[in-house]
Amino acid sequence: MENLLDRLHRDHANLNRLLRLLEAEGERIHAGGNEDLALMADIIEYMESYPDVSHHPLEDALIEHYLTHHAPDAEVAARFRNTMAEHTALRTATHALRESIESLLNDVLMPRDALLRQLNDYIALQRRHLQREERELFPRLRTAFGEADWQAVAARHPAGADPLFSERLDNQFRGLLERILASEDGPR
Numbered sequence: 001m002e003n004l005l006d007r008l009h010r011d012h013a014n015l016n017r018l019l020r021l022l023e024a025e026g027e028r029i030h031a032g033g034n035e036d037l038a039l040m041a042d043i044i045e046y047m048e049s050y051p052d053v054s055h056h057p058l059e060d061a062l063i064e065h066y067l068t069h070h071a072p073d074a075e076v077a078a079r080f081r082n083t084m085a086e087h088t089a090l091r092t093a094t095h096a097l098r099e100s101i102e103s104l105l106n107d108v109l110m111p112r113d114a115l116l117r118q119l120n121d122y123i124a125l126q127r128r129h130l131q132r133e134e135r136e137l138f139p140r141l142r143t144a145f146g147e148a149d150w151q152a153v154a155a156r157h158p159a160g161a162d163p164l165f166s167e168r169l170d171n172q173f174r175g176l177l178e179r180i181l182a183s184e185d186g187p188r
Contacts, residue, residue, distance in 0.1 A: 004058065004150055005138055007159065011055050012130045014165045017180055018043050019123050024183070026123070029116045037105050040119075042176040044098045046164050052094060054160035056087040059133065061157040062141055070144045083137055086129050097122050 022043060025035045063080045066072065072080070100118055104110055163170035164177055 004062065004154060004159075005142055008055065008059065009134070009138065010165075011051070011162070012134060014162070015047075015051065015126065015130060017184070018046065019126055021180065021183055022119060022123055026116055026119045029112055029119070035115070037101055039176070039179055041098070041101050041105060042173065042179075044094060044101060046173060046176060047094045048091075048098065050160070050162055050164065052087075052091045054162075056090070058153075058157050058159070059137070060084050060087060061153050063137070065149060065153050066141060066144060069149065072140075076140070079136060083129075083133060086132075090125065090129060093122050093125055 022040065025040055029035050063084055067077055067080060097118055100110060100115060104115070161168045164173040169177060
């Protein structure tokens with residue numbers, strides 16, 4: 001069984017790859033160039049279909065198990081509950097960004113500075129969240145959990161296949177993967 005933290009860490013690395021693409025689009029907007037709305041829509045579609053549906057629920061299950069079985073102090077418990085609340089905030093921000101991108105794709109006018117601000121806020125929210133989990137959540141789980149803990153969570157929350165970054169690439173995301181690889185000058 002793949003270590004759940006290794007999987008989540010790999011997901012974070014892949015999410016950062018997507019955030020770099022979104023950042024590049026933000027730089028194009030800032031420079032007065034034309035953003036690639038189709039690329040941005042593909043990234044957001046992925047964010048709604050994997051992190052929001054599989055990745056964050058797995059993290060929530062790990063946190064719930066930790067809170068229930070490892071009696072953390074009140075401060076740690078509050079921080080971890082905040083992490084779970086951030087998952088809801090991220091889902092809301094992703095949905096709002098998708099709506100803005102869809103509006104632009106449907107020729108609804110939106111000020112470029114408003115799109116840039118929304119995009120930059122979204123990227124910053126995602127990055128802060130990923131960094132906090134890597135810095136606070138994952139090390140604590142790695143230390144506290146034994147094999148029985150990992151197995152208990154895995155049994156309740158079977159791993160969903162990543163439709164973009166796994167061997168079972170969803171055709172819907174084939175073009176996005178090609179763009180990622182091209183932006184990185186080949187596979188890494």
